[in-house]
Amino acid sequence: MVATFIKRRSRELAVAGTITLFLLPLLGISGKTYITLTIAGLAMGMLLFLVASGVSIIFGLMDVLNFAHGALFAWGAYVGFTVFNIMMKWVVAESVFKNLVVFVFAIFVAMIAVAILGIVLERIIVRRVYGNHLFQILITFGATIVLVELIKVFWGPNDEVMTVPFSFRGNWDVLDVIIDRYRVICITMGFALYAVIQLILKKTKLGIIVRAGVENREMIQAMGHNIFMLFTGVFAVGAGLAALGGLAMSVFSLQVYPDMGSTYLLFAFIVVIIGGLGSVTGSLVGAIIVGLSYNYVAYLVPWAAAGANVMIMIIILLVRPAGLFPAGE
């Protein structure tokens, strides 16, 4: 009976668990620290969402395990870094307008450049290994090595300092709670992206076809839709999202380095597994869970921070093996 109850109410239980996760740290942390940690956790979660949503859509629709996503993330960061360097005067200018323009322009250039890279990757490499996960892992891992080495060729092997646009620096003091400006920007950016993706997926015909394709690729073809063109488009969008995540994360962490993608790819996969494959909402919830738990645990029990996410993933998978919001439910 208990097992049946858990099975039937697994999503509600998982959501209740998430809310508990949100509130439990209050027992051991002061209110102000809690708010600061929550904002930091949400910001980290949103940055992870930027990366994970691409992984989720690519895996959900194309059934492709894209280990090169981390390298595309790094490419996004480096392209943004280059745009910042070219327009450095606007980056350091004491003008919100100029800072915003350069930031948006860098995002635009990074997303387009990496989306093109994604198209090349999909056409030349990924298309040959559809339906074979082992080959996908091997070949996209190989692509990662090539892409990271190319970063070293073009930008050098050393870490570089990422300049934060002037207006994004510093904090706001709200009722004695210190709130980092860029973290708020990251949170806003994450929710805005979620809203845009949802709007596209739910309100446009292309979005509806993509959602249908996540559920049943064969049927989509039998209904007259060119799934291969759709795959290329989705891969390009996924790559573009990786680039956005890379650029946003590099500004957050104040640096770019060739292998930066591998660090965050692991988190992205945890997020996607928790949220459910092919679900953007799942990625958002999964990213928030990972971001918050990482920050809370890092403050309370620093040595257990990385393990906490894996533990949460295991618990959620035990309750809901397909993740919190699997596509098609």
Add this chain to the structure above:
Amino acid sequence: MKVESVHTYIGQHHILQGISFEAVADAVTVLIGRNGAGKSTTIKTVMGLLTATDGRIIYRGQEIQRKKPYEIARMGIGFVPEDMGIFSGLTVEENMKVAMLVEDKTTHERLERTLHMFSALRKFWKSKAGNLSGGQKQMLAIARAIVNDTSLLLIDEPSKGLAPIIVESLLEAINQIKERSVVILVEQNFFMASAVGDNFYILDDGLVVQSGVMEELIHDAELKSRFLGISKTSNSR
């Protein structure tokens, strides 16, 4: 639509071993046979979802056996798979939208006509397709396949798992559809097959072993017993 000596493999298994048949206008052609005879493989091959390694499939004078499924669908061939292929996370409306290749006035008129035929779909228009009953899902699957300018409809076991009353309403729908499209129906339920079928092809081990007009099969107890396992003493259709 003509299928000539088509061979299809699934993995190492040689499923279709030179199958040939023809579907003519204004008629329902039924592919009938025991489990594993190759019925579903045949229509999946016509649809391009499985590759014909040999033979020809001719539709409106064109060879289509090398075309991709989406190209075949765009030629006016609708497909209703055995599992119905419903997108359960999408609403009924969204399922129909995905199916509509062109959203012009004619398609919307056809949609209205389809919804008139399957009025339950209009009732659950904004509901998730996954919440529909088995019969409603089947109606949705057929509605999606005929909302475009479909001149050939391939339906795989539409009566499977459905209550007799639902099967009756599907029969009525298929009889209406055949006025506009050529229909190829894969069916194991002899009641359904005989009620809507005009011509039949009996498949066994990936080959057509018998064909003819449905009326003949209905009265041929020997044939039904040999290939379809229907008892000679049974007087059902």
